[in-house]
Amino acid sequence: MKILCAWCVKEGKPGLMGEGPPLDDPTETHGICPEHRLQVEVELTRTAEEAERFRKEAEELRKMVDP
Numbered sequence: 835m836k837i838l839c840a841w842c843v844k845e846g847k848p849g850l851m852g853e854g855p856p857l858d859d860p861t862e863t864h865g866i867c868p869e870h871r872l873q874v875e876v877e878l879t880r881t882a883e884e885a886e887r888f889r890k891e892a893e894e895l896r897k898m899v900d901p
């Protein structure tokens with residue numbers, strides 16, 4: 835079975851990462867290539883940092899309203 839990177843496929847790239855068992859099965863399965871895995875991790879980290887910043891800002895605003 836063929837293993838394709840779902841992100842590469844979405845970008846119109848072949849995204850073929852290799853083949854897994856059963857080798858005679860032409861079915862395609864999706865995974866994520868190292869390049870896109872890194873990209874997704876960076877994206878998630880950034881989102882977490884933004885969430886933390888918003889949380890702190892909200893806290894500051896609350897202190898201003900109700901010290």
Ligand SMILES: [Zn+2]
Nearest residue numbers: 839842867870
């Ligand atoms: Zn990819």
